[in-house]
Amino acid sequence: MTTPTAGARPDEVRRHNRTALLRKLHVDGPSTRASLAAELGLNRSTIKALVDGLAESGVVAERVPAQRSGAGRPSLLVLPQPHAAVVMAIDVRVEQVAMALVGLGGDILGRDSWNLHHRSRDPGEVITHIADSAKLLADELDVVPVGVGVSVPGVVRRADGLVHEAPNLHWTDVALGSRLSAVLKVPVQVGNDAELGALAEHVRGAARTASDMVYITADVGVGGGVISSGRPLRGTGGYVGELGHMVVRPGGRRCYCGCQGCWETEVGEAALCRALALPEDAPRGAVVAELRSLAASPEAVAHRLGEFTEWLAMGLVTVVNMLGPELVVLGDLFTALPDQVVDEVRRVVQKRSLVSRAVGGTRILSSPLGRDAKLLGAAELAFEPVLSEV
């Protein structure tokens, strides 16, 4: 911003500091007062005033740390209280919906999920089921969610949560955000699944220390989320991330997006099923079981997944060259790939990508959050506005 803004009033400064402190506790977990003061660059007395205020309203609790770190009176440990602010995270997938209540600090307090079949995949059905389940979970845990975050595998308008297209769900122009907030009576934010996966990895997973990272997810479709200089890369309207639809094989299989030979048609779940000689609609567990039994024999992995590995590496070379991340996290179905495949992909990318060579080898990892990444990302999305209000 180039125009000078008005000076900040003390209560605004205080609110800003309070939010910063809460965010730090929410992301990094319990910390001592001393380390909060050091890391936020605030005076100890400011920290004390803020923590006292938060403790009084029950948002944090203080405890004498169990382990002493040195001489003198130990600094009190400040613990976020999960029940002080609870959000609801919903992960809509092609074959199932998972939802969870997540407390301050990122603890999952309760969860539910159900399979989707062709009839129950209708947006109305999904919304009804979410509303029923939300009430059950909230009653059981005796909490009132203050926000809702939803992850959807499709192109989503962030401003109002309109799902433009979610081809694998067969949804077009579904006003998911406004319909859900009308039913649940709390603010609802909707985001693209890969973008939220990237957010979760950045806040709680493998990419906590990486400020430039790409998260690649494979469910039925393939998508990507990008964190650039510590912030999500959104593009116009927030539509960045359809990495699964780069054309890698001219004249390849026809994709529903209108192109031929998209990356998704070579490394998506259907492609993996073909490589494993499973039917293309095999349940997820069957794919995981087959990959696991395959992992025992390196020759079998090389033989059956060789071509798949090649396509995965080829797409990743382009992704790394284009976006220049320091870390690529492979999520969801890719976490079930044998280590051997990930190692091979890492080796190929390092050899073929200019950017990877220049930065001394882009790291490529399997997601430690696995299947929960998008759910946790949706929770973080919902927490975003909540932290400044608690």
Add this chain to the structure above:
Amino acid sequence: MTEPILDLRGINKSFGPVHVLHDIDFTVQPGEVTALVGDNGAGKSTLVKCIAGIHPIDSGEVYFEGEQVHIHGPRDAAHLGIEVVYQDLALCDNLDIVQNMFLGRERGKAGLLDEADMEQAARKTLTSLSVRTVKSVRTQVASLSGGQRQTVAIAKAVLWNSKVVLLDEPTAALGVAQTRQVLDLVRRLAEQGLGVVLISHNMNDVFEVADRIACLYLGRMAAEVLTKDVTHGQVVELITAGRSGDLGIARPESATI
């Protein structure tokens, strides 16, 4: 297609004059939830107990991972990697979570228990299943809710690297919300590549978690179908009448006990 992890062929079982299971064929696929449904007395629990080695079978063949096996007792089943979770919460109230998970198979050497190792393994297993509702693994089971107890019972199966988990009405004694939590866990078991068999009377639950449905009718296997191919109504017909349209036993009226 992957080969079934557990394959039963022509299983027969009688209790005295009562012929409970007639030529049952039943398969369990890895990574799938197979729901076993049927009316009261159809033989669901008996079938599970036969697989678990509690009842010896009279005739028939059992194949595990493609090889024929003979299950003579619960120990044989556990050795193969078959774990059973019962509806009546087979945990000891006076022990904590770690002690329950390792009951009868404690780790240690030279006559001493390795508590730290067991505690760590228990915690790791609960984390791998994303169970975050249990505060400490040293909590006594008596103080856990029904849902948490079933969670512990199911986690036990994962801890022992089981390949097949049989759940006999795991949610019968639970409230609605706790049922949801347990079913969520059941699905995550299958997503880890285990073969899961779920006995349930609740059609909604079955349709929400199961990949395939096996219907027993008066001790016979009426049909094994994919969940996505059938409707609630068809399954209810299979349970109550033994057939529905082209599915089911050819002449259920001639079926005898």
